[in-house]
Amino acid sequence: MPEAxxxxxxxxxxxxxxxxxxxxxxxxALLRDTDVALDxxxxxxxxxxxxxxxxxxxxxxxxxxxxxxxxxxxxxxxxRVQPELDKLEQIAVHESTDRVMAxxxxxxxxxxxxxxxxxxxxxxxxxxxxxxxxxxIRGSAVRQxxxxxxxxxxxxxxxxx
Amino acid sequence: xxxxxxxxxxxxxxxxxxPQEELDLQQHLRDCAECHQTAEVYARQAAxxxxxxxxxxxxxxxxxxxxxxxxxxxxxxxxxxxxxxxGGVSGRPFLLLAPLAAAVLIVxxxxxxxxxxxxxxxxxxxxxxPHVRTTAPTATPTPQPxxxxxxxxxxxxxxxxxxxxxxxxxxxxxxQGAPVPTPxxxxxxxxxxxxxxxxTSRVQPASPRPARRSSARTPVHVTAPRPTPxxxxxxxxxxxxxxxxxxxxVHPIALGGxxxxxxxxxxxxxxxxxxxxxxxxxxxxxxxxxxxxxxPPSPVAAPASPVTTPTPIP
Numbered sequence: 001m002p003e004a005x006x007x008x009x010x011x012x013x014x015x016x017x018x019x020x021x022x023x024x025x026x027x028x029a030l031l032r033d034t035d036v037a038l039d040x041x042x043x044x045x046x047x048x049x050x051x052x053x054x055x056x057x058x059x060x061x062x063x064x065x066x067x068x069x070x071x072x073x074x075x076x077x078x079x080r081v082q083p084e085l086d087k088l089e090q091i092a093v094h095e096s097t098d099r100v101m102a103x104x105x106x107x108x109x110x111x112x113x114x115x116x117x118x119x120x121x122x123x124x125x126x127x128x129x130x131x132x133x134x135x136x137i138r139g140s141a142v143r144q145x146x147x148x149x150x151x152x153x154x155x156x157x158x159x160x161x
Numbered sequence: 162x163x164x165x166x167x168x169x170x171x172x173x174x175x176x177x178x179x180p181q182e183e184l185d186l187q188q189h190l191r192d193c194a195e196c197h198q199t200a201e202v203y204a205r206q207a208a209x210x211x212x213x214x215x216x217x218x219x220x221x222x223x224x225x226x227x228x229x230x231x232x233x234x235x236x237x238x239x240x241x242x243x244x245x246x247x248g249g250v251s252g253r254p255f256l257l258l259a260p261l262a263a264a265v266l267i268v269x270x271x272x273x274x275x276x277x278x279x280x281x282x283x284x285x286x287x288x289x290x291p292h293v294r295t296t297a298p299t300a301t302p303t304p305q306p307x308x309x310x311x312x313x314x315x316x317x318x319x320x321x322x323x324x325x326x327x328x329x330x331x332x333x334x335x336x337q338g339a340p341v342p343t344p345x346x347x348x349x350x351x352x353x354x355x356x357x358x359x360x361t362s363r364v365q366p367a368s369p370r371p372a373r374r375s376s377a378r379t380p381v382h383v384t385a386p387r388p389t390p391x392x393x394x395x396x397x398x399x400x401x402x403x404x405x406x407x408x409x410x411v412h413p414i415a416l417g418g419x420x421x422x423x424x425x426x427x428x429x430x431x432x433x434x435x436x437x438x439x440x441x442x443x444x445x446x447x448x449x450x451x452x453x454x455x456x457p458p459s460p461v462a463a464p465a466s467p468v469t470t471p472t473p474i475p
Contacts, residue, residue, distance in 0.1 A: 008230075009227070009230060009231075012226070012227075012230065013227075016223055016226070020218050020222065020223065021215050021216075021217065021218055022215070024216065024218035024222065025215045025216055025218075028216055034219075038218075038219060038221070038222055041218065041222055042222055042225050042226055042229075045222075045226045046226060046229055046230065049226070049230050099209065100212070100213060100214065103209045103210065103212075103213055104213070107210075118210060119210075121174070121176070122176075122206075122207045122210040122211055123210055123211060123213065123215075127177045128174055128177060143170055143173070143174055144170070146173045146174055147169060147170045147173040147174075150173045150203055150206060153206055154202050154203075154206065157206070157209075
């Protein structure tokens with residue numbers, strides 16, 4: 001293998017060490033399908049390698065953006081219907097002994113828009129302006145979405161978790 | 162956005178607030194109990210989400226990615242295979258087929274236009290079919306100035322035009338033994354019809370056309386009876402007496418008449434009165450044919466007709 005390709009592979013391995021787990025979980029949170037999430041994560045890192053070969057920089061924000069776009073492609077392909085808030089029911093969180101299960105259940109009941117903005121802000125740790133750059137919208141729109149997502153999470157989870 | 166909503170939005174993104182924004186928020190939380198409760202809920206939400214254990218990605222993910230990038234790049238893509246099959250032109254191979262497809266399309270359209278189905282039931286109509294594909298419901302043989310055909314300098318009918326020059330050599334007289342007058346002196350209509358090729362594809366069939374799908378909206382297409390052909394004098398126009406009273410605006414010469422000697426021709430202020438076109442949807446009533454033979458086409462209606470000679474105006 002040429003030395004240049006070896007350097008690129010090392011760079012890709014470094015990216016995967018740092019972002020493989022968050023990217024996979026982000027895709028899993030959006031798609032809720034392990035196989036599809038695996039395929040999308042694989043495509044994301046292969047595209048990252050192509051970008052590295054072209055001499056373009058790749059960072060975590062770029063990886064999340066590509067992963068998110070790939071997930072949206074899957075959504076369009078499967079035409080999955082997004083759940084609506086009025087059709088959702090509150091979860092009996094107080095009777096659940098496992099809060100993690102309850103939080104996962106709430107996240108699954110949220111819409112994809114709410115889910116991705118909550119994941120990117122609270123779990124991935126991006127700022128709202130960075131999320132706006134990923135999603136192709138303004139930071140103020142992200143802040144609006146984040147506020148709505150918090151209220152929906154609050155409604156579904158209950159006011160006294 | 163009210164001040165309360167402003168602080169609610171700030172609470173939703175509290176992790177990225179600047180120090181100054183955090184100070185303002187804390188000052189508001191001391192005064193607003195509702196925002197204070199919301200702050201507690203949102204903080205608990207964020208803690209719960211951050212505490213979610215992340216799933217471990219399967220080891221096949223890294224293995225697949227690394228094995229894929231270690232494969233040698235594909236030499237030829239599928240599109241290039243197709244390109245090489247078409248002569249090795251780089252780019253889009255199907256662009257080569259575009260001119261060929263366009264040529265086939267043009268030839269096909271031209272062939273279809275030149276070989277349209279012929280109507281054979283109009284053999285009695287002379288090649289210079291007198292009628293227009295008219296929409297007028299009247300059965301009167303009087304010429305209608307509104308749809309008066311444009312006289313053509315050449316008597317041969319045009320294949321492209323729907324409106325043909327008027328000719329008296331039409332069906333009823335074609336089968337008779339008497340010579341039929343034609344626009345050309347000394348030429349008989351049956352002989353002419355045999356001599357000239359009949360553009361049957363453009364000639365209106367003698368029988369009424371079958372009702373179209375839109376006949377309910379435009380019934381005039383199917384209900385108009387065929388007007389009786391008007392024999393046109395071959396050499397000299399016959400002068401009909403001008404009626405005593407003419408409708409206003411109608412010039413006496415327009416009716417084919419002649420002026421009495423010594424009478425000054427008044428200036429014609431406007432062209433002859435055009436009969437009103439039938440209103441769409443109105444009941445169609447055939448205008449009764451006049452008892453007297455109709456006057457020949459006036460020179461006003463067809464001023465450049467090679468047949469009729471304009472009446473000399475004193």
